Amino acid sequence: MEQVKKASKFEKTAARCWNLLNEGKPFTPIFVIGTFILYTMSDWTALFSSLLLVIPLFVLYYIYDFPLFLRNYLWLPFVAYVIMFKTVNIPLLLFAMGLYFFFTIFFWGTFYYHLRIGTSWLNFTRFWKLVLKNSDSTSGNAQEQMPKFLLLLSVWYYYFERFASGNMELQWQQLVLFYGCVIVYTVVLHRYLFDWKPKPIDTYTSNMAIGEALSEKVVVIVIDGMRKDRFEAADTPYLDYLRKNGTEYTNMETVYPARTVVCFSSMFTGTYSFEHGIKSNMVWSLGVKVESIFDSLRKIGKRGKMLAVAHLVDAFGTDVETYTAVMKNDIVDAQIMKKAKQIMDEQDPDLFIVQLISTDQTGHSRGVLYDEYLQKIHEADQHVKDFIEHLEQTGKAENTTFIICADHGQADGIGGHGHLDEGERIVPFFMYGANVKGGIRVEERHSLVSVAPTIAYMLGAPYPSHSRGPVLAEGVVRK
Structure with missing residues (x-):
């Protein structure tokens, strides 16, 4: 390959x-x-x-x-x-x-x-x-x-x-x-009549005090555009194993508008577009306007890296290592995971974020209510399995917390997402691995703005400056 x-x-x-x-x-x-x-x-x-x-x-x-x-x-x-x-x-x-x-x-x-x-x-x-x-x-x-x-x-x-x-x-x-x-x-x-936006959290993160790092590494795998009900319908034996043996958040809500660059910006700053400044995939002024989780890690001498498509550079700059999105959809996720293995082997970041895009691209080009979409979710399942098994074989999974999620769902039609139609708002989300409780299902509503503070807590880093989401404490094994 x-x-x-x-x-x-x-x-x-x-x-x-x-x-x-x-x-x-x-x-x-x-x-x-x-x-x-x-x-x-x-x-x-x-x-x-x-x-x-x-x-x-x-x-x-x-x-x-x-x-x-x-x-x-x-x-x-x-x-x-x-x-x-x-x-x-x-x-x-x-x-x-x-x-x-x-x-x-x-x-x-x-x-x-x-x-x-x-x-x-x-x-x-x-x-x-x-x-x-x-x-x-x-x-x-x-x-x-x-x-x-x-x-x-x-x-x-x-x-x-x-x-x-x-x-x-x-x-x-x-x-x-x-x-x-x-x-x-x-x-x-x-x-x-325009009343379906999620209500922003009006206070900054304070539910957990930062102390010693719990995990040596955190790996976040974002399966872009994976709609929750279609995930439930797909054949995903490995992802099912992870969520059943970890902590699953069954009502994890994305942000508004549910555009990829907005969602990633909120996930990894801990706040909303009115603070981080990214309001759509069309970014007029480059760079988030607040601290990101990458900035927090730099304060304690740790490094983060994101492997993602080109337009996420608009939000996170040099913290993103890009891959080309001009590639046949049948092979793109395999290529991404091959590069992900190389980054972990050679750069060994403390935080590693990987964006898989084939599911999202299939939704946009072929629709979400067809078998092709379910097949791409199944393939993502196998790519995640192959990647985590590689980390286990190289000793990099031993004290690593894994977060598996989608950034947004997708609606009917051309897999649209942005304004929280049916299928967009609630996304798959679960944690697995070191310092994560097993067999837990959290039904309470949570938001993706909790991703950055949870990563910071696991790695012993200060919360990003405008982080509003609470740490996902229900799934954390505290020492």
């Missing part, structure tokens, strides 16, 4: 650029402006003049998500526009829908996934259904993106025609009234 390659500078840049098209917030203005320019391609003065009148609507849709069932309310402003303005450009709207489905179903769901992870050229035969069902606020959520871009294009074209024809009677009162109603409508919806 070939040696796994690091993510190149080009791949890191490409990953950031792709997030502009993947994340719903930047996608909407990029798609609408690109579509309008392609459709009109004339009278640039009228185009840019009319664009200025649509900016308030762009800003509104950038500030406010319409996740989950709130997306159903997006059609009302479009209906109100038709009633008030009494005109739509049908060819423009059909052109936009054609471009949208070409981008999501063929470019993203087929061409992109074939080149990056080796999916079939026929993936579009399933991906169109996943786009229509997707509930997450990404570009691949047709039920959210369509009413947004149809309204934006309609309002824009209405005023473009007037500027192009020289009709400067713009009916300001009508525009102000329409925008005012849409803004009030949006604010009221989000004030009274």
Whole structure:
């Protein structure tokens, strides 16, 4: 088997650029402006003049998500526009829908996934259904993106025609009234209906006093995007053995928004996006804004290392050793674990975090309610077994605490995750090994922000500066 390659500078840049098209917030203005320019391609003065009148609507849709069932309310402003303005450009709207489905179903769901992870050229035969069902606020959520871009294009074209024809009677009162109603409508919806975010812990970690290190090492294996109920349905004999002989947290909650970079940032700082500053996979300002568990370990002369995909460098910088995500999905996890063994053998970090990505990528490209997804969870089970057995054979598992978890679940459709739809919120989580109680099931609700303080406690390091999660004391054997 070939040696796994690091993510190149080009791949890191490409990953950031792709997030502009993947994340719903930047996608909407990029798609609408690109579509309008392609459709009109004339009278640039009228185009840019009319664009200025649509900016308030762009800003509104950038500030406010319409996740989950709130997306159903997006059609009302479009209906109100038709009633008030009494005109739509049908060819423009059909052109936009054609471009949208070409981008999501063929470019993203087929061409992109074939080149990056080796999916079939026929993936579009399933991906169109996943786009229509997707509930997450990404570009691949047709039920959210369509009413947004149809309204934006309609309002824009209405005023473009007037500027192009020289009709400067713009009916300001009508525009102000329409925008005012849409803004009030949006604010009221989000004030009274957007109520499913987990409540943040309002105090800093204090339930356990830091003392001598309990474990020599902590190893965290994150099976990215492993949905809990599908994990329960999959064939996972080794993971079942670990959780039954360790401590399992059956109600471990991820953070909001449940994006990979946000989740990892919260897991390894112990706090939430309002403090660590990472609010989506699109990271505008690099680096978490608070201490991480890596910083805590450095204070006592210990070292941590994360083996992960390129975009986690945006949060944790040089503490991340990357691997390329441009690899066939059938072999990527095996390659990751081969590199993980090498890092443990050669670098011997005190904390080692490994991200497996094949399960997540299968959910995104093929859906979570199919056998392929269960197969990837089974393969992850075997990779974890092979890795831990390697540590046992090399003597590195003797006084090591293992944490096995997912960073988030995945919803139906294109395996969306972010706004805590069914299947996203509660994730598999269990600890095993040195200084962990065996045969314990903890039913009480906990949060992934407890990961960093628990690691700090096990390794005798100070808690990260803004750590809010309590140490997972129910599973710890105290000396």
